Amino acid sequence: xxxxxxxxxxxxxxxxxxxxxxxxxxxxxxxxxxxxxxxxxxxxxxxxxxxxxxxxxxxxxxxxxxxxxxxxxxxxxxxxxxxxxxxxxxxxxxxxxxxxxxxxxxxxxxxxxxxxxxxxxxxxxx
Numbered sequence: 290x291x292x293x294x295x296x297x298x299x300x301x302x303x304x305x306x307x308x309x310x311x312x313x314x315x316x317x318x319x320x321x322x323x324x325x326x327x328x329x330x331x332x333x334x335x336x337x338x339x340x341x342x343x344x345x346x347x348x349x350x351x352x353x354x355x356x357x358x359x360x361x362x363x364x365x366x367x368x369x370x371x372x373x374x375x376x377x378x379x380x381x382x383x384x385x386x387x388x389x390x391x392x393x394x395x396x397x398x399x400x401x402x403x404x405x406x407x408x409x410x411x412x413x414x415x
Contacts, residue, residue, distance in 0.1 A: 345369035369411035
């Protein structure tokens, strides 16, 4: 939630994060001109983006979209979140070599060649 309050020619932005109630940030900026701008005029725009892991597409959606086997789709789902193959192997309780082989199959079925290219493609799927 962003709150803009103007007091004595100074704009105060209060940023409250509803997911982390303890987070509160204020930014004070001087306003020029009148202390009350017309309602249709915006003096500032503040955009907040959450940083951190994105949930990514589900394994079922990836399997259907790219005709992946369920095991390949599970590896792809974890890779789409930015995890390396070693982490995917541990999460799925499979060997590193199995995860790498499944990832190679995913590369072939998605016509990608690098993990970054694969992640970019997978994150476009909804």
